[in-house]
Amino acid sequence: MSNVAIVGDPSGTGTFTISAPNGNTDRTLVLPDEAGTIITTAGVPASAMPAGSVIQVVQVPASSSVTVSSGQATPTAWQAIVSASITPTSTTSKIYISWTAGYSMLSGNTWSGCGFAMWRGTVGVTQIGSVYGLIGYDTSAALQHRINQCAGQTIDTPASTGSVTYYLAGRAENGNGQVSAQTVFANYSPAVLTLMEIAA
Numbered sequence: 001m002s003n004v005a006i007v008g009d010p011s012g013t014g015t016f017t018i019s020a021p022n023g024n025t026d027r028t029l030v031l032p033d034e035a036g037t038i039i040t041t042a043g044v045p046a047s048a049m050p051a052g053s054v055i056q057v058v059q060v061p062a063s064s065s066v067t068v069s070s071g072q073a074t075p076t077a078w079q080a081i082v083s084a085s086i087t088p089t090s091t092t093s094k095i096y097i098s099w100t101a102g103y104s105m106l107s108g109n110t111w112s113g114c115g116f117a118m119w120r121g122t123v124g125v126t127q128i129g130s131v132y133g134l135i136g137y138d139t140s141a142a143l144q145h146r147i148n149q150c151a152g153q154t155i156d157t158p159a160s161t162g163s164v165t166y167y168l169a170g171r172a173e174n175g176n177g178q179v180s181a182q183t184v185f186a187n188y189s190p191a192v193l194t195l196m197e198i199a200a
Contacts, residue, residue, distance in 0.1 A: 004031070046089040046199070055093065055197040060084040062101075062191040068114070068170045068184055078117060078169040081186050084193045085165045088158060092200040095158060099168045100151040102189030114184045116150055119167040120158060147188050155198075168193050 037048045046055045060082060068079035081101060088095065103114040158164045170186030 049199045051199050053199040055089055055199055056086065057197075058084050058086045058195040060193050062187045062193075065188055066170070066186045068186045069172050078119070078171050079186065081116075081168045081170050082191045082193045083165055083167045084195050085163050086195045086197060087163045088161055088197050090200070091159050091161055093157075094198045094200055095156045095164070095166075096153070096196040096198055097156060097166060098151075098153045098194045098196075099192065100149065101168065101170070101187045101191035102147045102149050102185075103170070104147050104185045104188040114150070114170050114172060114186055116152060116168060116170050116186075118152070118154055119169055120156060120164060149189070157200075166193065166195060 037045065039048075049055060062082035066079060066081045068081075082099075086095060097118055099116075099118065101116060156166075168191060170184070172184050
């Protein structure tokens with residue numbers, strides 16, 4: 001026969017009471033044959049959530065448009081557009097990063113555009129993903145200022161339980177994905193950066 005043992009904590013001073021509800025029907029509570037944490041109305045602790053669960057979500061929109069230009073060497077050429085910080089609950093958690101940004105030429109030559117990259121820490125420290133948007137514009141004023149949309153996703157494992165800051169940054173690009181001397185509005189329409197902590 002299995003036994004049920006209720007063990008008190010020698011360091012605690014409170015009294016925990018198990019009380020029966022006001023009912024007239026016999027009930028049986030069957031305990032699972034495994035170790036674990038009891039789920040209560042207070043919610044599931046992050047440490048008990050299964051792999052793949054979303055633990056927390058942080059979303060930050062850009063506060064204003066950012067004009068970026070370049071012609072310098074990476075990473076100096078990158079201009080921060082929007083940033084967001086998240087504090088993981090575990091060193092094994094993964095951070096799912098999603099962003100969107102609109103961009104438009106202010107001036108430029110044929111096949112100029114904007115490149116976007118995601119950085120962890122500060123701009124120029126750890127590049128963890130990039131995507132390049134291309135604007136097929138020439139120098140005609142009628143073709144400039146047209147809004148294009150670009151988006152990207154990536155997953156990062158910062159291995160930290162401290163606050164981690166991610167930056168979406170942009171720079172001017174030419175048709176080959178190389179730094180150009182052109183100028184763009186990197187988030188002519190509002191850029192949005194979303195961070196999700198995923199249990200591992």
